[in-house]
Structures are given as C-alpha cells and as structure tokens.
Amino acid sequence: MKTTVVCGLLGSGKTTFIQGFLNQFSEKTVILVNDFAKAGIDGEIISISGVETIELPSGCICCTLKFDLISTIQKVLKEFSPGHLVIEPSGVAGVSGVLEVLDLLKIHPVTVVGVIDSAEFLELYESGMYGSFFEDQIRNSDIILINKVDLAPEEAIERTAATVEGINPGALIYRTVRARLDGPLPAEGTRGPVVKSGEPVDFQFDTVSVTVRNGVDLTVLQGAFEDIARGEYGDVVRAKALIQTSEGPFKFDLVYGKVDRVPFDTSVSRSRLVVIGKNLKKDSLTKQIGVPHLFL
Ligand SMILES: Nc1nc2c(ncn2[C@@H]2O[C@H](COP(=O)(O)OP(=O)(O)OP(=O)(O)O)[C@@H](O)[C@H]2O)c(=O)[nH]1
C-alpha cells in the first residue's frame, strides 16, 4: 500500500491538492480527513469525487486523537485493503505525530507532501507565533509545495523557497497555484526517520460550528463572510462553509482575511459554517449567521 500524508497550516491548500490528484489515484484509494472544527467540511468536498472518504473525529490527530487515528487506520486496512491511503491531518497537526502513528503500525512507504501558503508563510514563520510547527512540517516533508504563488509577491516567494530549502535541503520543492503539480507524484519519498522539532504546538484556537438555514440569500452570506474577514466576530484565521444558498450550493473559504467563494457541484443538505480563531464571538455568530439555538 502507498501512503501519502498531505500536511500544512490551516487553509494552505491541502484539500485543493488532494482534489487535483484524485484522477491520478488509479489504485483503490481511501482518504482520511481530519477537520479541526466539529462540523466536518473537507470530507464532503472530497467525497463528491466518488473516492472513499472517511472523516476522523474533530480535533487534532497528532496529539489528542492519536488513538482514533490508529484505530481508524486499522479499520480501513481491514475493511478496504486500499492500494493507496491518503491522509489529510488538520491544519494545526504536527505531522511528526501522524508519522509516528504510521511507523507504529509499520506502514511504509510514506510520502509526505507539505503545503505552504506563500502569501502568509514569512510573516507567520518569522514571528515565531506557531513555535516549531513549520520546522516539524518542512523537515518531515518529501515534497514541498510553495503554494498560492498567484497571491504572493516574487520576493516573498523567493525568500519562502530559500527558507524552506534551508530547513530541508533534501526536499523536492515546487512553486504551485492551486497546489497543482504537472505530472505524477514521485512514487516514494526520500525522507529519513521522523524528526521531532519540539513539543506539539498548542495553537489555542477556538472553533465555532454553526448550522445555517438552507436557501439563505447569497449576497447576505457574502456580506457576512466579509464581516468575519474584517474581524467582527473575533480574531478569525480560518472559516469555511458549505451552504445551499438562494442561488444554489456554494463553498466559502476564508484564510487569513481572504474570502473565496465558488459554486459547489452537488446540493448541500446540511448547510454549515465553521470558524477557527481566537476570541470568537460565538453567540453573535450563531445569531447573525446561523439558525438560532441550533448549534451543530
Ligand atoms: N488564490 C489561490 N487560492 C488557493 C490556492 N490554493 C488553494 N487556494 C484556496 O485557499 C482556500 C483553502 O484551500 P484548502 O485546500 O481548503 O486548504 P486546506 O489546507 O485544506 O484547509 P484546512 O483543511 O481548513 O486546513 C480555498 O479557498 C482554495 O481555493 C492558490 O494557489 N491560489
């Protein structure tokens, strides 16, 4: 069995990468996704492709949910005998914790794809606010995608690439838009043993999951997302939603202040929004955007 772990900070482009690669997975593939917030969204996004997708419980599989990861993988191996296992840990997971689980289960070879948001990386890395998160990710990656180069100035892209290369000179580094690579994924990684770069980082983010009324007006919703991006509901770093709006199904994404909206391919039966950050105004989020008294 081939195993691919796709890691990276919240909103860096992990799910986008997996979606782009779905048509390359020729063998029987199972995808494990681990959303940090209670209302899972990535599982539904990936599963519409028809690939077997399993949502791990909300939280973080590198630490508190390690045992869930172990038992889920054991179950997947038994039930599906996949030719390819793809794991998307949450955007706050330290990848070394996930790799330790795979080692423990004697699963190899494992290819680690690290996705980096080049529009945000330098500021976050240089501020040191996420501790050893990036070192852990970069040191343990075989392939690193310096993603979102359409959003970052050339100077930032170059400095990001140089910083990444300095941390892991052995990794294959690509600059990507929408995490797209031309050609197939290198079959096997060149990584050595798992590198621990420090204690797992506790981001201390809160999450709010909100049920939204199906059929909500698209313009109103766009306005609400812009309010979230402006900080009206707290210090939000990531929000995402799948919503059946007045104009049909839509996927909304907010990553560090940038709002993105695209039509979704199938109708959404359970419209929902998740917000991740600090000092979140849970009550007003639910009152203004959600169905009152109906938390997920
Ligand atoms: N402009 C631009 N947007 C991108 C690029 N790659 C991904 N995005 C957008 O960034 C947002 C987040 O992408 P995802 O693939 O959901 O990120 P993720 O890492 O899976 O996010 P989490 O699972 O929540 O941590 C979406 O709106 C994507 O469309 C890129 O190269 N350029």
Ligand SMILES: [Mg+2]
């Ligand atoms: Mg994702």
